[in-house]
Amino acid sequence: MNGNEMNRLIQQIVDRKILVGIIGMGYVGLPLVLRFCEQGFKVLGFDVDPKKVVALGKGKSYIKTLPSSRLSTFVKNGQFKATDHFSRLREPECILICVPTPLTEKMEPDLQYIEKTSEAIRKNLRKGQLIVLESTTYPGTTEELILPQLESTGLKVGKDFFLGFSPEREDPGNKKFTTHQIPKVVAGVTPACQEAIKALYSQVIDQVVSVSSPKAAELTKLLENIYRSVNIALVNELKMLADRMGIDIWEVIEAASTKPFGFSPFYPGPGMGGHCIPIDPFYLSWKAREYDFTTRFIHLAGEINVHVHYYVVAKIQDALNQQGKSLKGATILILGVAYKKDVDDARESPALPIIELLQKKGAIVRYHDPFIPALPRFRKYNFKLKSSPLTEKLLRHIDAAVIVTDHSQIDYPWVVEKAPLVVDTRNVTQGMTRWKRKIVKA
Numbered sequence: 537m538n539g540n541e542m543n544r545l546i547q548q549i550v551d552r553k554i555l556v557g558i559i560g561m562g563y564v565g566l567p568l569v570l571r572f573c574e575q576g577f578k579v580l581g582f583d584v585d586p587k588k589v590v591a592l593g594k595g596k597s598y599i600k601t602l603p604s605s606r607l608s609t610f611v612k613n614g615q616f617k618a619t620d621h622f623s624r625l626r627e628p629e630c631i632l633i634c635v636p637t638p639l640t641e642k643m644e645p646d647l648q649y650i651e652k653t654s655e656a657i658r659k660n661l662r663k664g665q666l667i668v669l670e671s672t673t674y675p676g677t678t679e680e681l682i683l684p685q686l687e688s689t690g691l692k693v694g695k696d697f698f699l700g701f702s703p704e705r706e707d708p709g710n711k712k713f714t715t716h717q718i719p720k721v722v723a724g725v726t727p728a729c730q731e732a733i734k735a736l737y738s739q740v741i742d743q744v745v746s747v748s749s750p751k752a753a754e755l756t757k758l759l760e761n762i763y764r765s766v767n768i769a770l771v772n773e774l775k776m777l778a779d780r781m782g783i784d785i786w787e788v789i790e791a792a793s794t795k796p797f798g799f800s801p802f803y804p805g806p807g808m809g810g811h812c813i814p815i816d817p818f819y820l821s822w823k824a825r826e827y828d829f830t831t832r833f834i835h836l837a838g839e840i841n842v843h844v845h846y847y848v849v850a851k852i853q854d855a856l857n858q859q860g861k862s863l864k865g866a867t868i869l870i871l872g873v874a875y876k877k878d879v880d881d882a883r884e885s886p887a888l889p890i891i892e893l894l895q896k897k898g899a900i901v902r903y904h905d906p907f908i909p910a911l912p913r914f915r916k917y918n919f920k921l922k923s924s925p926l927t928e929k930l931l932r933h934i935d936a937a938v939i940v941t942d943h944s945q946i947d948y949p950w951v952v953e954k955a956p957l958v959v960d961t962r963n964v965t966q967g968m969t970r971w972k973r974k975i976v977k978a
């Protein structure tokens with residue numbers, strides 16, 4: 537493919553005469569499907585999970601924040617199809633990779649999903665295709681891992697095919713910013729790759745921000761997540777100190793937030809959660825070792841954010857003790873097991889280690905979460921717990937309710953009124969002075 541042919545690809549993109557392939561139909565892939573469809577593109581979604589492919593084929597969404605009604609329109613009019621036949625990767629002109637990038641048990645990058653995807657693309661690569669990695673990963677993944685695999689076909693990057701990285705910034709449940717409103721950072725392996733990527737995303741995203749290399753784009757995403765991780769750790773550490781000093785950290789954060797410059801508030805909680813913040817920073821720590829470099833902030837933040845789980849459990853234990861009860865044999869209700877409010881995702885939720893610690897200490901743990909009817913099996917945990925209906929009878933029966941996730945639809949004043957003891961990690965009980973004797977902030 538020469539420069540003219542690249543211009544032809546860009547023209548096809550602008551004219552919506554391309555098929556967009558999106559690999560990984562999850563929290564990141566599905567919103568992209570919708571956005572491309574809404575902007576008039578045809579999309580072919582790929583996933584290894586046949587159940588998801590069947591559901592999508594029927595126009596059914598399995599993600600709470602993405603209603604089926606939005607999806608089914610594009611299934612019905614033929615704009616969107618899903619498949620688990622990876623030989624069909626030959627069909628799309630543009631392929632976006634949105635597969636998981638978790639950690640192994642030793643906290644090292646688990647690259648098997650990217651490797652398998654890259655291999656599937658290699659087998660089907662043809663001239664004129666644009667491949668973009670969106671999964672969060674360490675600087676160098678696109679050029680050191682994917683590029684050699686794709687060039688082993690004999691096709692040349694920037695000439696025969698195009699490759700780059702554009703980090704996903706999806707924030708599930710965020711009502712203020714939807715996919716197209718969140719600026720997209722893009723980088724190509726060569727200038728031609730850069731042109732093609734810019735042309736593609738400019739069709740669907742309001743602002744596209746170019747950086748000079750895939751490595752810079754990969755590190756941009758990590759910086760964003762490390763920034764959150766470190767700041768959350770900072771307020772969590774100060775929360776534990778403030779508690780010892782008899783100061784309400786929430787009041788302090790609100791007061792500090794009145795400074796109109798130089799301060800961005802972060803809020804303490806039961807520990808970090810989600811698929812990104814507790815995981816992604818360690819992709820960089822791992823890569824840094826190759827450069828004989830220790831990422832001390834990342835490790836310290838990880839350490840503090842894990843310590844918070846123990847702190848919360850200790851606060852529950854102390855609060856029960858105040859009531860003459862022991863944690864062993866106590867019935868504890870965890871309110872909210874999702875990693876953050878109003879989402880149906882419990883991956884890496886701080887509720888999970890807290891439940892495990894409580895069970896190890898002999899507590900009987902129950903939970904209520906309107907978004908998660910049963911706790912699925914996780915790599916590290918398999919609790920076999922189902923959400924209990926939140927009734928007055930339940931609240932009178934338990935020894936303590938622990939607010940781990942502050943879902944909006946829970947009537948917290950009612951919970952506090954009925955429960956014998958409430959341990960609040962999210963400050964939702966602020967101002968409930970009437971019951972202050974049975975509220976403990978943790």
Ligand SMILES: NC(=O)c1ccc[n+]([C@@H]2O[C@H](COP(=O)([O-])OP(=O)(O)OC[C@H]3O[C@@H](n4cnc5c(N)ncnc54)[C@H](O)[C@@H]3O)[C@@H](O)[C@H]2O)c1
Nearest residue numbers: 560561562563564583584585634635636637671672704706
């Ligand atoms: N969830 C978020 O809020 C978020 C935000 C920004 C970035 N990210 C990053 O985006 C990437 C994807 O995250 P996610 O939350 O969408 O994950 P997810 O688990 O919701 O979705 C991933 C999908 O990929 C599928 N899959 C796994 N292996 C595959 C393969 N070899 N081929 C095709 N499909 C495969 C899975 O079945 C699943 O449906 C990760 O790197 C994550 O760090 C996630």
